[in-house]
Amino acid sequence: GDSVTQMEGPVTLSEEAFLTINCTYTATGYPSLFWYVQYPGEGLQLLLKATKADDKGSNKGFEATYRKETTSFHLEKGSVQVSDSAVYFCALSKLTGGGNKLTFGTGTQLKVEL
Amino acid sequence: EPEVTQTPSHQVTQMGQEVILRCVPISNHLYFYWYRQILGQKVEFLVSFYNNEISEKSEIFDDQFSVERPDGSNFTLKIRSTKLEDSAMYFCASRGDANTGELFFGEGSRLTVL
Numbered sequence: 001g002d003s004v005t006q007m008e009g010p011v012t013l014s015e016e017a018f019l020t021i022n023c024t025y026t027a028t029g030y031p032s033l034f035w036y037v038q039y040p041g042e043g044l045q046l047l048l049k050a051t052k053a054d055d056k057g058s059n060k061g062f063e064a065t066y067r068k069e070t071t072s073f074h075l076e077k078g079s080v081q082v083s084d085s086a087v088y089f090c091a092l093s094k095l096t097g098g099g100n101k102l103t104f105g106t107g108t109q110l111k112v113e114l
Numbered sequence: 115e116p117e118v119t120q121t122p123s124h125q126v127t128q129m130g131q132e133v134i135l136r137c138v139p140i141s142n143h144l145y146f147y148w149y150r151q152i153l154g155q156k157v158e159f160l161v162s163f164y165n166n167e168i169s170e171k172s173e174i175f176d177d178q179f180s181v182e183r184p185d186g187s188n189f190t191l192k193i194r195s196t197k198l199e200d201s202a203m204y205f206c207a208s209r210g211d212a213n214t215g216e217l218f219f220g221e222g223s224r225l226t227v228l
Contacts, residue, residue: 036219043118
């Protein structure tokens, strides 16, 4: 079945450091790929998405490129801030009877320190 | 900004008791979902609901689980006889468009079964 694998956390960085959170997927067909973020005490929020190979999703300084050849969707940010501290979830979806059911990775906690 | 709301935020119950988790999806959305995350594990799909019936469910969603949209605004998840392994964070989500719409998540309800 479909699955998503992302790097274990927590990831601890200093403010203004470069961030990469790795995500790879296994799926048949052509899934859409997503990054969701969960800030402390809040729900899951869509951060960015890409719906086909070579698409780049971007939002709030974060970027991820849909790489079909490596089945990856790594999340990057050039300069993190303390306010980026959160749990980041990689996910994929394909059309199903329920309309785009999401398959999630385990989540990676990011801690950004001053 | 419209949001998905869930209650309670945290519930502690004894094994064997019935639990109802409540969700108010975004008002014009048509597709509703429950996901759960056992501590340290992946966010897992439980069930999707459309047009007043279940459209898809996972293997986790056995006869102990049920969903209902009793009054056109609430979307509930009932666990008839809780087990220790039902302890998890339960997320409700809704979507307006099946094919392209973003999935909006609530903040989650943490269930602890003792």
